[in-house]
Amino acid sequence: xxxxxxxxxxxxxxxxxxxxxxxxxxxxxxxxxxxxxxxxxxxxxxxxxxxxxxxxxxxxxxxxxxxxxxxxxxxxxxxxxxxxxxxxxxxxxxxxxxxxxxxxxxxxxxxxxxxxxxxxxxxxxxxxxxxxxxxxxxxxxxxxxxxxxxxxxxxxxxxxxxxxxxxxxxxxxxxxxxxxxxxxxxxxxxxxxxxxxxxxxxxxxxxxxxxxxxxxxxxxxxxxxxxxxxxxxxxxxxxxxxxxxxxxxxxxxxxxxxxxxxxxxxxxxxxxxxxxxxxxxxxxxxxxxxxxxxxxxxxxxxxxxxxxxxxxxxxxxxxxxxxxxxxxxxxxxxxxxxxxxxxxxxxxxxxxxxxxxxxxxxxxxxxxxxxxxxxxxxxxxxxxxxxxxxxxxxxxxxxxxxxxxxx
Amino acid sequence: xxxxxxxxxxxxxxxxxxxxxxxxxxxxxxxxxxxxxxxxxxxxxxxxxxxxxxxxxxxxxxxxxxxxxxxxxxxxxxxxxxxxxxxxxxxxxxxxxxxxxxxxxxxxxxxxxxxxxxxxxxxxxxxxxxxxxxxxxxxxxxxxxxxxxxxxxxxxxxxxxxxxxxxxxxxxxxxxxxxxxxxxxxxxxxxxxxxxxxxxxxxxxxxxxxxxxxxxxxxxxxxxxxxxxxxxxxxxxxxxxxxxxxxxxxxxxx
Numbered sequence: 175x176x177x178x179x180x181x182x183x184x185x186x187x188x189x190x191x192x193x194x195x196x197x198x199x200x201x202x203x204x205x206x207x208x209x210x211x212x213x214x215x216x217x218x219x220x221x222x223x224x225x226x227x228x229x230x231x232x233x234x235x236x237x238x239x240x241x242x243x244x245x246x247x248x249x250x251x252x253x254x255x256x257x258x259x260x261x262x263x264x265x266x267x268x269x270x271x272x273x274x275x276x277x278x279x280x281x282x283x284x285x286x287x288x289x290x291x292x293x294x295x296x297x298x299x300x301x302x303x304x305x306x307x308x309x310x311x312x313x314x315x316x317x318x319x320x321x322x323x324x325x326x327x328x329x330x331x332x333x334x335x336x337x338x339x340x341x342x343x344x345x346x347x348x349x350x351x352x353x354x355x356x357x358x359x360x361x362x363x364x365x366x367x368x369x370x371x372x373x374x375x376x377x378x379x380x381x382x383x384x385x386x387x388x389x390x391x392x393x394x395x396x397x398x399x400x401x402x403x404x405x406x407x408x409x410x411x412x413x414x415x416x417x418x419x420x421x422x423x424x425x426x427x428x429x430x431x432x433x434x435x436x437x438x439x440x441x442x443x444x445x446x447x448x449x450x451x452x453x454x455x456x457x458x459x460x461x462x463x464x465x466x467x468x469x470x471x472x473x474x475x476x477x478x479x480x481x482x483x484x485x486x487x488x489x490x491x492x493x494x495x496x497x498x499x500x501x502x503x504x505x506x507x508x509x510x511x512x513x514x515x516x517x518x519x520x521x522x523x524x525x526x527x528x529x530x531x532x533x534x535x536x537x538x539x540x541x542x543x544x545x546x547x548x549x550x551x552x553x554x555x556x557x558x559x560x561x562x563x564x565x566x567x568x569x570x571x572x573x574x575x576x577x578x579x580x581x
Numbered sequence: 582x583x584x585x586x587x588x589x590x591x592x593x594x595x596x597x598x599x600x601x602x603x604x605x606x607x608x609x610x611x612x613x614x615x616x617x618x619x620x621x622x623x624x625x626x627x628x629x630x631x632x633x634x635x636x637x638x639x640x641x642x643x644x645x646x647x648x649x650x651x652x653x654x655x656x657x658x659x660x661x662x663x664x665x666x667x668x669x670x671x672x673x674x675x676x677x678x679x680x681x682x683x684x685x686x687x688x689x690x691x692x693x694x695x696x697x698x699x700x701x702x703x704x705x706x707x708x709x710x711x712x713x714x715x716x717x718x719x720x721x722x723x724x725x726x727x728x729x730x731x732x733x734x735x736x737x738x739x740x741x742x743x744x745x746x747x748x749x750x751x752x753x754x755x756x757x758x759x760x761x762x763x764x765x766x767x768x769x770x771x772x773x774x775x776x777x778x779x780x781x782x783x784x785x786x787x788x789x790x791x792x793x794x795x796x797x798x799x800x801x802x803x804x805x806x807x808x809x810x811x812x813x814x815x816x817x818x819x820x821x822x823x824x825x826x827x828x829x830x831x832x833x834x835x
Contacts, residue, residue: 176718178718178720179715179716179717179718182715182718182721182724183715186704186708186712186715189703189704189708190701190703190704191703192703193701193702193703193704193744194703196703197702197703197746198702482697482699483699483701485699486695486699487712488684489658489660489687489693489695489699490687490688490692490693490712490713490760490761491684491685491687491688491689491691491713491716491764492684492688492712492713492715492716493681493684493685493716494680494681494684495681496716575660576655576660576661
């Protein structure tokens, strides 16, 4: 089939679909609404999964790139520790930071550490982030300024430098540990390595379940507590830069790592995190299934109801293949229109979910919009159209020109 | 037109645009039952009809309902295949083609006018007329030009952008006639073209059909005397057979 004929048939199909909204809008509108609901639901669900995935992000506005292990399996913030880690991070960060284009590179180790309550002595779990401190940097919403710059205890890998024992707490951490500036914190995991709170900050990181108790300490001191010192391990390296050309260097600096731009981190997390990925895939699969059933059924009915027109087209000489193309493009057009409406519905859904979460439970935004959702909605709508076209096309192929001439 | 012409002007083998020879179309409804019931009797909708039509000739197939008019029309247009006999259209036997080949044969050589117009409601009159040209792969400019030209020829030059819903029945049928001419076919078949129209409108439509047919062969199936009256020749059918029984020795009337 020539391109010109294919193009003309496709244009004809689109005109027929648009025309049906005027002449017989019931079925075509129902098909569109069906796809719109399916895609809208998928967009909302995927936005929630992006929201969940984003919780594992050690984010700040200054961070432009994250270097994370290629096989990282980070899930939500609460369970993000204990994943595949980067090694030799002090030297690697120093190497990356030496690049003139890079403002700073900070390795971050995240661990859930049991810490004794300063008053009751009861054990509370706190998310502790170990960093090589940079006064200008921010981590988990907390400024690193109160920490002594650098990582003195590391001492070029000998781990025998002076130990600062400094810790910054967020308000949630201070509340749960009954701590304030000057309080000494001890962990049952390392009874002889206490920390002293140097600052309690209003910042912090939130999940759908509230603000997480967070402490920030020097990286080597956390490594010494958790046993990560042997390989100089950390979960990720945060890079701040104004120069996008640095990405190539970052990718070369570490084998088997992934470099993610700040605006792509949530999506990258979805693709590498089990729970959000499962949610996103389930959402997409449900959308495809529901959409295909809707479109196939209603467009099938439309084809049956339109058998006279199809028979007339057959009678005047349109081949079976051309009629199939016509019906297939019509179905895909309906699905794509539905997908566009679904994207809008999904975005409204995100606003509604976040509004409801904030109003009823006081939660931070649960669902996160990512430009990737536009592509996802378009792709799913297209898939629905293609799969949903099979049944109407098969029906249309049974149309005989004799049906119309006999009427 | 008159009875004399009807029995005397069947064309010769060489001048016929379409020729049917000893055509039989039998329909069988179901098979013998599981318990030895007899199969329902087969119906011979067309039974041994021979007919030939030359270019420039308008032939009316007459007869009451159930006489086989539409079936004969389907066979001549290549829409259906005879159970026995042959249809020669544009020099070829329609039975030599599969469905795709016959669709192409119709596209290039046959224009079809339906009783109920069958225009696509979402498209303008011009787009409807241009439909067969889409299948031919004609460029858009050529399609528009040709469709406009044909609509002007049937007196609808001022209705090219109107959708069928905004046209009267007569206008819709004239659009259908214009569509049947889009690929410049050799044969136009019209099944009860005035069946949905009042007599005055029907007359106008038939006049338009006659005006634009030029040297094409036109076969018109109708039980409307007014429609048959404009034909050069009429072929009466009864119970699937030619009621005039005018066949000559070679069975074609030629």
